[in-house]
Amino acid sequence: MNECSFTYRKEKTMTMPDKRNDIIQGALELITEKGFHGATMAMIAEKSDVAVGTIYRYFENKDVLINALYHELEEKILGALRKEYSAEKPFRERFLLIGTTLLHYFISFPVHFRYMEQYHNSPYGISLRRDQLLNKADDVDITRQLFTEGIIQQVLKDFPLAVLFDLAFGPLVALARDHILGFIVLDDTLITRTVEACWDGVKR
Amino acid sequence: MNECSFTYRKEKTMTMPDKRNDIIQGALELITEKGFHGATMAMIAEKSDVAVGTIYRYFENKDVLINALYHELEEKILGALRKEYSAEKPFRERFLLIGTTLLHYFISFPVHFRYMEQYHNSPYGISLRRDQLLNKADDVDITRQLFTEGIIQQVLKDFPLAVLFDLAFGPLVALARDHILGFIVLDDTLITRTVEACWDGVKR
DNA sequence: CGCTTCAGAATGAACTTTCATTCAGGAGAA
């Protein structure tokens, strides 16, 4: 019973991330579609073209997989924001840029968006946030800097940082969801106009 | 805002007592804390001071329970909005009233809020929305009327209805979440000011 | 060059636990 498959030899010296990626990709799609408990390890394995046991070589258990998935996506999104950002431009323009970039990202990767949403609103996400509450210092991200600057220079309304975040990103997240679920169809001008409306909400 | 009890009718016979209420209350708290699959029927039964089997006298199965729970809450929230609403007042005032009422409700019943959030972002909620997309006519709710009026009278920005919803309620939902998770502490003036900021976002 | 050895990657059937659901029986009212 030996099948010698004339191999697709990926001819790469580093085989490591290959399987891991397959698993992450498969898990991402399945969980997005079926939810955390609707997607069983067996299904994830099948979708990833991998044996069930293999998943456990890369992830200690299902919870670890779920959390790893989240952090992977978070990193991608922050990366996308950083890439577009330019500290030189005037404040308003930087704000609009972040908003539109975020929306474009969500629309380009709806699966990422849906996963993040699901995660945030599950016990996983809640406990993560609780942790972040404790060591709040580490967060050196672009948006925080931008908003802090805006408060100091009095271009933004005088609100706690969190409230400004909510005013700015709350609508964008809701908008992305509506688009992805098919309630509305976003195009570039609608995106721009909406982000400008958010600006109206936060500007002083 | 007063107590939160699900319709009880004492005058009726002792049959169909508030066992159903107990179950709904217990399920609500447990699911909010542990998630849909983290809360087992056994746990729900214990928390509700009821035997497991009893749950099945009132709800055909777990899914039915979960969906029933959602619709109870939805009804309560819409009721709270209707109660405060007054068609006489000027437009802006009505908008602010709806916003603040909503926030107050969320803050008074954080468990309701968390449940709704979790539901919306799970496969349950998604399929519900898909259904609502098809028969969109039935929705005769206050907010929809208000926003439609606002568009016609040109007090609101010229956006699709859904976008206006997102601009108005997106921040409020995010705000409620932040408050409930302990990131910020909302008081009446902060609530008012935030809803006013939302107004800035949607007004023409 | 073959041949052997070997590390560790991958597999998937078997195992264990968990959990929604059922149902035989008990308690109490009419």
Next chain:
DNA sequence: TTCTCCTGAATGAAAGTTCATTCTGAAGCG
């Protein structure tokens, strides 16, 4: 008695996890 409601141990299916085994390919050896 009979009927309804309630109970919670029992059930069986489903899902996460394990692990003995197989497979793969690189390194060592003659």
